[in-house]
Amino acid sequence: MTYRLSSRFRPLAFAAWLLALALLTLGAAQSSFAQIQLLGSSQAASGAVVTTPRVRAELVAHAPDGVTPGQPLWLGLLITHQPEWHTYWKNAGDSGLATQLQWQLPAGLEAGEIDWPLPKIIRVGPLANYGYEDQLLLPVPFKVAPDFQAPAGEALTIRVHASWLVCRVECIPEEGDFTLQLPVRGATALHAPAFAAAQARQPAALSGRSTAKVDGARLQVRIQGLPAALQGQNLVLFPETPEVLEHAALPGSGWTQAWDGADWTADWPLSAMRGETPKELPFVVAPVPAPASGPVAWRTVATVEGQWDSAPVAGVSPALAAALAANAQQAPATPPAAGSAGFWMALLGGLVGGLILNLMPCVFPVLAIKIVGFARHGQDRRMLRLGGLAYGAGVLLSFLALGGLLLALRAAGEQLGWGFQLQSPGLVAAMAVLFTLLGLNLAGMFEFGRMLPQRWAGAHLRHPAAEAFLSGVLAVAIASPCTAPFMGASLGLAIDMPAAQALTVFAALGVGMALPYVLASWMPALVRWLPRPGAWMDTFRRAMAFPMFATVAWLVWVLGQQSGIDGAGALLVLLVALSALVWAFTLAGRTRWLVGSLVLLGTLWLGNAIGPLITRAAAVQSAATASASEWQPWSAERVSSLMAAGTPVFVDFTAAWCVTCQVNKHTTLNREDVRAGFAARGVALLRADWTRRDPAITQALAALGRSGVPVYVLYAPGRPPHVMTELLSPAEVHDALKTL
Structure with a gap:
């Protein structure tokens, strides 16, 4: 029996070529996305529209008679919310912030206050907020001075800076700069229906007398002058002044209402935060x-009768004041200087980190393929050396490409770090597909040469050097989620270096990772322990399918952390369909095309039906679940508040796709003695989950001089942060805790 594994391993190289193409496509797409974002920012600075993933905001005008003294002139911010998102009224309720507008106007124009349309009550858990969903126009009336003179250009430049808080379960502050060229002559009435709808939602003024009488911790409201048609109906009360009433009080239990003849009355509890x-x-x-x-509503101003007791203002204890003073004197953590010494240290760290990266578990599947590759060439020293150099070139160029893309996107304003590509559920799913195909190929289910037309099968990758080069690309693709020791500091320094120096550090990483294979290819004594080519290679090849499938299992788990159980389940179903499709095209004759076509149609239907679940964000962990865990979600504010109270804090910067992070959890952080050590010293445990992109975590990592995970930091009041090594050990944690 003759073994020609060079041809049989070409499908692996072809799959690696597919991954390289996917990475290049991803890079092009993300570069285009960065350009689009830059273009959008530019337009926001000189245009009337700002678009975010949650809202679309546009500065609009209504001047049916042009800009003329004595004639109506309205401008407004038109906000279109994505489903389930909302912004807030002038009184946001129990939480939230009102939208704010800061105008920059030409001479002769004066802006009034926002004419707030009637809001709706938005209940979030025990809180009650006042806000808006769907589409909203916040109109603002303008006065045109009697001596207004039109500019020479016959158009006015109107600028406004708007800031708003948009919430679903989580809340995100957003802002934008808007510019509008408003014609002086002629009508501007494109958005007349929106202004008319906003006007229809305005409360009408009441002429009757209204009172608000203080009765202990309650307020008795009486409103006169309401239309007779409302008598007997239930009304909703919206206080314009914040922190006066308990907004979340429910009718019947918290507050009551009744009609006293033509007067409407309400008895409402006062807020505990009242001033x-x-x-x-x-x-x-x-x-x-x-x-x-x-x-749709009526507005009244009630006269307050009586005085309520103001809520007590919490004082600051002497211990807390001392802790605040010590914390204020603590120098903030800053990245190390990237001078000449820093550059050489980063270079050395990159080289050593690249060497250690070969020992990380994520590189094992490619490590096995390279071992077979060395044995396959036997004593053909020329091909062995050529393959080693080609593999090294693939690794080096891939590190440079990833580093260049990361630097370019960060220069464009993107908050990214090492391993950023696996923060995309789409790419995680694509890599799961790739490794499924690799596993099926290694297991012997199919050969590309039998599935492709003969002309194509004989044309791709005739030279082993190309195969070795693309296996280097594959190695970097699956190694990038790992951060080996010495890599973290080097990458953190590289991000803030000039581009040429930064790319040199990335090149050092590539050299370090490729060096063992290049040396082995040029020094035959290092691989003489391998047996000669023979039947064992076919057995070994089939056995190597299982590390590929294990990688798929890990990727599905990563996707489950990003998109929830539904996303992981959808990916598993599609992988099964893909495997059936591969099997169908291994059949012969008409059966191949008939069964293959049916399975292909079924796979496409499944992809359309359940594919969106893969990229959908996972549901936010409930507060009850979070509180039951020893680990609490990280935020910079939470670290500051705990430190101000004198509580030491341990932060685990982690991600589901980071294999080193998961190893450290099982070997160190989940150990009983380590957990007991944290509890004995009252250390608060916070987890910064970087599985999905989070600019706040990226910024915190940069402040610590890091650009990837894992990172472990122990904060103690009055001391600089203590950053631990990437490969964490129980002894290191115990030693750090002894210093508290």
């Missing part, structure tokens, strides 16, 4: 449901 008693309180009342015609 000094004002003289007047403005209210908006609205019927439920809204009337079919006429005003």
Whole structure:
């Protein structure tokens, strides 16, 4: 029996070529995305539209008679919310912030206040907020001075800086700069329906007298002058002044309402956060449901009768004041200087880190393939050396490509770090598909030469050097989630270096990772312990299918952390369909095309039906689940508050796709003695999950001089942060805890 594994391993190289193409496509797509984002930012600075993943905001105008003294002139911010997201009214309720507009106007124009449309009550758990969903226009009336003179260009440049808080379960502050060229002459009425709809949602003014009488910790509101048609109906009360009433109080239990003849009354609990008693309180009342015609709400200003007790203001204890003072004197963590010494240290760290990267578990599948590759060439020293150099070139160029892409995107304003490509669920799924194909090929289910037309099969990758080069690309692709010792500091330094120096550090990483294979290819004595080519290679090749499938299992688990159990399940179903499709095209004759076509149609239907689940964000962990865990979600604010209270903090910067992170969890962080050590010294445990892209975590890593995970930091009041090694050990943690 003759073994020609050179031809049989070409499918692996072909699969690696597919991965290289996918990485190049991803790089092009992300570069294009960065350019689009830059273009969007540029347009936001000189245009009327700002778009974020949650809202689309546009500066619009309504001037049906042009810009003329005495004629109506309105501008407004038109906000279109994505489903389930909302922004806030002038009084946001129990949480949130109102949208704010800061105008830059030409001479002769004066902006009024926002005419807030009637909001809706948005309940989030025990909280009640006042805000808006779907589409919203915040109109602002403008006055045109009597002596207004039109500019020579016949158009006014209107600028406004807007800031808003958009929330679903999580809340994200956003802002934008808007510019609008408003014609002076002629009508501007493109958005007339939106302004008319906003006007229809305005509360009408009440002429009747209203009072708000203080009764202990409650407020008794009486409103007169409401239309007779409302008598007997239930109304909703919206206080315009924040922190006066308990917004989340429920009708019947927290507050009551009744009609006393033509007067509407309400008895409402005062807020525990109330301040000094004002003289007047403005209210908006609205019927439920809204009337079919006429005003949808009425606004009144109630006179306050009596005085309530202001909520006590918490003082600062002497211990807390001392802790705050010590924390203020602590120098912030800054990245090490990237001078000449820093550059050479980063270079050395990159070289050593690249060498150690070969020992990381994520590189094992490619390591096995390279061992077979060495044995396959036998005593053909020329091909062995050529393959080693080609493999090294693939590794080196791939590190340079990833480093260049990372630097380019960060220069464009993207908050990214090492391993950023696996923060994309789409790429994780694509890599799971690739490794499934590799596993099926190694297991002997199919050969590309039998599935492709003969002309194509004989054309691809005729030279072993190309195969070795693309296996180097594959090695970098699956090694990038790992951060070996010495790599973290080097990558953190490289990110802030000039581009030429930074790419040199990335090149050092590539040289370090490729060096063992290049040396082995040029020094035959290092591989003489391998047996000569023979039947064992076919057995070994089939056995190597299982590390590939193990890699697929890990990638599915990573996707489950990003997109939830539904996303992981959808990927598994599609991988099964893909395997069936591969099997179908190994059949012969008409059966191959008939069964293959049916399975292909089924796979396409499944991809359309359940494919979106793969990229959908996982549901946010409930507060109850989070509180039951020893580890709490990280935030910079939480670290600061704990430190101010004198509590030491241990932060685990981690990600599901980081294999080293998972190893450290099982070998160190989950050990009983380590957990007991944390508890004995009262250390708060925070976990910064970087599985999906999080600019706040990226910024925190940069402040520590790192650009990838894992990173382990122990914070103690009055001391600089203690950053531990990437390969964590229980002894290192115990030694750090002894210093507290």
